[in-house]
Amino acid sequence: MTDYIVAIPSRLASTRLPNKPLLEVGGMPMIRRVCLQALKSRASLVVACVDDERTAACLEGLDGVEVCLTSPQAACGTDRIAEMIRKKALSDDTVIVNIQGDEPLINPCHIDQVADLLLEKHADMSTLCFKIDNKKDVFDPNCVKVVFDNQGFALYFSRAPIPFERDNFTKGKDPAYPHYHHVGIYCYRAGTVLKFSAMPQQENELAESLEQLRLLQNGLSIAVGVTADPPETGVDTPADLERVNRYLQEHGEVC
Secondary structure, eight states: OOOOEEEEEEOSOOSSSTTGGGSEETTEEHHHHHHHHHHTSSOSEEEEEESOHHHHHTTTTOTTEEEEEOOTTOSSHHHHHHHHHHHHTOOTTOEEEEOOTTOTTOOHHHHHHHHHHHHHHTOSEEEEEEEOOSHHHHHOTTSOEEEEOTTSBEEEEESSOSSOOHHHHTTTOOOOSOOEEEEEEEEEEHHHHHHHHHSOOOHHHHHHTOTHHHHHHTTOOEEEEEOSSOOOOOOOSHHHHHHHHHHHHHTTOOO
16 A cells, blocks of 8 residues: 655636636635545645745634745646645655645546556656547547556647557547547646756747646656546536536535
8 A cells, every 4th residue: 555645736817717726626725625536545645835825724623624925927737736745744765645726626546547557666656548439539639548468557638639540540430549638637746846856948849738737758757557447527617517516415425
């Protein structure tokens, strides 16, 4: 059983959904709902890495959750977690699961799975995916795909359809081979986060706008676990927010 902590980077500014962490999800601020889901996992501690006192105030009185105020200028969630690691002086061996602050329906079992996978595979980082069951997602650039080797290590992540089925796609035929949708949950050790944050951005990362490609291009390993239980998607738009609130209402999870 892996001993780990959860880090939840969250920034107040959002182009498509302003003040996202404060928006009401199931009767409470979104960031609080995400933290409550994380507390259902085996994590020994949940740390919310936030950039505003208003976000921090949403987590008052939540046992098992610590708040770390980070710079509003942090370029990405990884940099925000790196700042938290330095502030808390965590050891390089500390195992950290990175959950996005806009995943109020995150499955606690997935949190445990990705943490166990890191140690099982002796990888630099671990993440999850699930098998795509429709043609639309294969070609949707908002659906990130991953291909991996026979040992379960990532070969590449892309917004394009990978693998590209030449004999099918050039003729307008449906996919005949497995395609996998990447789940944006990561696990790594604190030392890897600091190393990752210090690396310059790479060409593949810039081209695809996928920061995990920075690790691959620098020769680090990413273990990929397949889940048969696809997660609910996060909240990026007003339509997503409405969908999540409807889901919680239907499942009786509204405060």
